[in-house]
Ligand SMILES: Cc1ncc(COP(=O)(O)O)c(C=O)c1O
C-alpha cells in the first residue's frame with residue numbers, strides 16, 4: 464500500500480466534503496475524536512450569539528424567545544436519527560455518569576424482587592463505579608460478565624437479573640457488542656437492557672429501535688463533537704416513556720415546571736429524565752455541533768469508519784509489527800467499533816512523541832496507544848501519514864526520550 468492508494472480512497476470518499484464542516488488546526492492529524500471531537504464550524508458564531516445577544520441583551524426572556532427551554536428536545540431530535548431512535552425518545556442534560564446513575568436506578572426499580580446487575584469488568588471505569596454505587600444504594604449484587612472470557616451472555620443471565628448495563632464499544636479494546644443479540648438475551652431473562660453508547664454515537668450506525676433497547680446514555684463530546692464537558696444524552700424506549708421512574712426528581716422533569724406545585728409529577732414524555740436547569744451554553748454548543756451531521760447517512764459513516772480502521776490495521780501489520788506493536792481490536796467488522804489500540808512497550812512515550820509530530824492520539828493504561836477514526840473529518844491519507852509518523856518514531860526511538868516519558872495529569 465502506497466500513499467497514492469490512500470489518495471485514491473480519498474477521491475472516492477462520498478463523505479469527503481464533510482471535512483469542511485470542521486475547523487481543524489493546520490498540520491494536525493487528529494486521531495482523538497473518540498475522546499474530544501474537534502470544533503465544528505458554526506459553533507463559535509453560535510456561542511457568540513448566545514453570549515452577546517441572548518444572554519447579555521435579551522436576558523431571561525431568552526428562555527422563551529431563543530428556545531432555551533426547548534433545547535433538550537431540539538438537541539434530542541437531532542440525535543434521534545443518529546441513534547436509530549424514534550422521535551421524542553432522546554433528551555440531553557447531566558454528565559454521562561449522572562445520566563447512567565438515573566437510568567440504572569430507574570431500571571432496577573422497574574424489576575422489583577430482582578437483585579442483580581450484570582456489567583463488564585472492561586467498562587470505562589465510571590460505568591463500573593456508578594454500577595457499584597447504585598448496587599450499594601439499592602442493595603443489589605453486581606455480577607461481572609467478561610465477554611472475551613465467556614462470549615455467550617446467557618451464561619450469566621437468570622431470573623434474578625434486573626438490569627444488564629454494558630458499553631456498546633469497549634473504550635480500550637474497540638470490541639463492539641451485537642446490540643440486537645445482547646438486548647434480546649437480556650429480555651429473554653426478563654431484564655432491562657441499558658447501553659452506554661459513548662464510543663458508538665456518531666461513528667457507528669446504532670439502531671436502538673431495531674435492537675429493541677430499553678435505555679441508553681452517551682457522551683456529547685466524543686464523535687458528536689459537542690465540546691469539552693458537553694451534556695450527555697439519554698434514550699428511553701417509547702414503551703417506557705410514561706413509566707420510567709428516575710430518582711433525581713427535579714423541577715425540570717416535572718410535568719409543569721412553572722406551575723411550581725408542591726409535589727412532583729413527572730412529565731409524560733422523555734423530559735421526565737431531566738432534573739435541574741438545562742446547561743444552556745453546553746446544550747447550545749452541542750446543538751450547533753450536530754449540524755455537522757446534517758444530511759449524513761450513518762450507514763456511510765460506518766462504512767468509512769471500517770475502511771479507515773482496515774487501512775490502519777493493514778499498514779500497522781506492514782510497517783509497525785517489526786517493532787513489537789500489536790493491534791488490539793477484533794478483525795471482524797461486526798465486532799469492531801471505530802478505534803484501534805496498539806499495544807507496545809513504551810506506549811505512553813509513543814503517544815507523546817506522536818503528539819510532538821502533531822499526530823494526536825491518547826494513551827490508556829497499561830500499555831495501549833489509542834487511535835480513533837472519525838469519518839466526518841478524517842482522510843485516508845491522514846491514516847497513511849499517521850502510520851508513517853509512527854514508524855519514524857519507533858525507528859528513531861523517540862518514544863524512549865526522557866521528555867516523552869514524563870506523565871501528565873490527563874492522558
Ligand atoms: C464509556 C464511557 N462512559 C462514560 C464516560 C464519561 O462520563 P462523563 O461524561 O460522566 O465524564 C466515558 C469517557 O469519559 C466513557 O468512555
Ligand SMILES: Nc1c(O)cccc1C(=O)C[C@H](N)C(=O)O
Nearest residue numbers: 497498499587634661692827873
Ligand atoms: N471525558 C474525558 C475528560 O473529561 C478528559 C479527558 C478524557 C476524557 C475521556 O473522554 C476519556 C474517555 N472516555 C476514554 O474513553 O478514555
